[in-house]
Amino acid sequence: VTVVPGPSEARALDLVVGSYQVRGYDVTVEPRASGLPDFLRDLQPDLLAVRGDDRVAVIIRKGERNSGLRPVPDMDALHGGGWRLELVLADDLVLPSAPPEAIAARLAEASQFAETGHGAAALLLAWTAVEEVLRELTFRFAPDAASRRVSTPDSAYSLGLLSEDQHRFLAGVQRFRNQAAHTVLPAPIPLQLILQIAGLVNRMAKPFYVPPPIMADRALAELDQRQDPLEQVRRLFPKSSPEDQLEAEEYIRSLGTDDGYDIS
Amino acid sequence: VADDVEVTLVHFYRGEPALDTDNMIKPILDAMKGTVFTDDRQVVDVHAGARNSNGTYDIDQVSDVLWTALDAAEPFVYVRVRPLPEQLEVLP
Numbered sequence: 001v002t003v004v005p006g007p008s009e010a011r012a013l014d015l016v017v018g019s020y021q022v023r024g025y026d027v028t029v030e031p032r033a034s035g036l037p038d039f040l041r042d043l044q045p046d047l048l049a050v051r052g053d054d055r056v057a058v059i060i061r062k063g064e065r066n067s068g069l070r071p072v073p074d075m076d077a078l079h080g081g082g083w084r085l086e087l088v089l090a091d092d093l094v095l096p097s098a099p100p101e102a103i104a105a106r107l108a109e110a111s112q113f114a115e116t117g118h119g120a121a122a123l124l125l126a127w128t129a130v131e132e133v134l135r136e137l138t139f140r141f142a143p144d145a146a147s148r149r150v151s152t153p154d155s156a157y158s159l160g161l162l163s164e165d166q167h168r169f170l171a172g173v174q175r176f177r178n179q180a181a182h183t184v185l186p187a188p189i190p191l192q193l194i195l196q197i198a199g200l201v202n203r204m205a206k207p208f209y210v211p212p213p214i215m216a217d218r219a220l221a222e223l224d225q226r227q228d229p230l231e232q233v234r235r236l237f238p239k240s241s242p243e244d245q246l247e248a249e250e251y252i253r254s255l256g257t258d259d260g261y262d263i264s
Numbered sequence: 265v266a267d268d269v270e271v272t273l274v275h276f277y278r279g280e281p282a283l284d285t286d287n288m289i290k291p292i293l294d295a296m297k298g299t300v301f302t303d304d305r306q307v308v309d310v311h312a313g314a315r316n317s318n319g320t321y322d323i324d325q326v327s328d329v330l331w332t333a334l335d336a337a338e339p340f341v342y343v344r345v346r347p348l349p350e351q352l353e354v355l356p
Binding site: 059061070072073075084085086087088089090143 | 317318319320321322323324325326328331332334335337
């Protein structure tokens with residue numbers, strides 16, 4: 001993976017911003033020093049996140065530049081002003097992630113392999129995109145678990161990052177992938193499977209993607225009994241795809257249907 | 265320090281750890297002998313570990329030296345020396 005320091009740092013900021021927004025915080029990115037109280041001004045926080053009484057100043061650090069220049073925080077003043085401080089060391093968390101365009105390009109290449117009869121190669125390549133997107137979702141939505149090097153469908157599902165259908169589908173793909181890596185597959189990999197993987201992973205790689213279980217949890221927390229769950233999901237997550245909004249609704253209704261993926 | 269002590273060492277690394285935990289203990293204790301304590305025998309308990317430094321730190325209180333290390337986002341070893349606790353917790 002090639003790392004370009006500038007974009008990577010900006011990407012780390014995007015990811016952290018997203019992780020707060022999805023938890024219902026109002027986020028101010030790179031707040032102006034002039035508008036900050038003294039105890040925050042010198043710290044140069046990268047973002048401020050506020051949800052009710054919880055006010056968080058967040059500093060994102062990478063090792064490459066401006067290292068060690070911030071003064072020691074005055075924690076008494078911070079706490080006295082009603083703030084807490086989070087420091088995110090993000091360098092290695094950003095390294096594994098590829099931008100959505102790179103993931104899309106990789107999946108397109110996998111589709112070409114499948115079209116030309118190289119199904120196993122297509123599946124192995126597509127699987128790297130699956131792992132990449134699961135790692136990124138783990139960082140964005142379950143940061144406490146982000147130090148895990150390997151993201152599998154099972155671990156992502158246990159963290160609430162996959163719906164039941166998504167988990168069933170990706171766990172099935174993982175079994176195929178392992179067979180392709182270690183044995184000779186009894187049947188060719190269908191192009192349709194690669195296209196299904198690409199469709200799901202490309203959706204998950206979008207910067208505003210929110211896993212359906214997390215959408216559902218947030219909607220449930222604010223749901224009024226008289227409100228339609230789908231309407232509530234749409235209101236809270238207007239940028240999410242209709243498929244994901246529907247999955248969140250299904251999750252809320254706990255109906256668990258087989259509506260999407262046909263692997264078994 | 266003249267009394268018995270407990271020493272905690274945590275290697276915060278980036279990427280992969282540069283050394284095994286057991287190999288970092290003795291050189292650091294040797295370096296502290298004569299400055300922090302006078303005799304090896306004062307070091308009764310040692311706790312040591314290694315953690316990838318990446319992640320989110322909820323900072324409640326922080327010393328100058330620890331903040332400098334964290335803010336530099338470079339590998340470092342956290343060292344804490346404190347009087348030996350009166351009781352040692354032993355799990356069943």
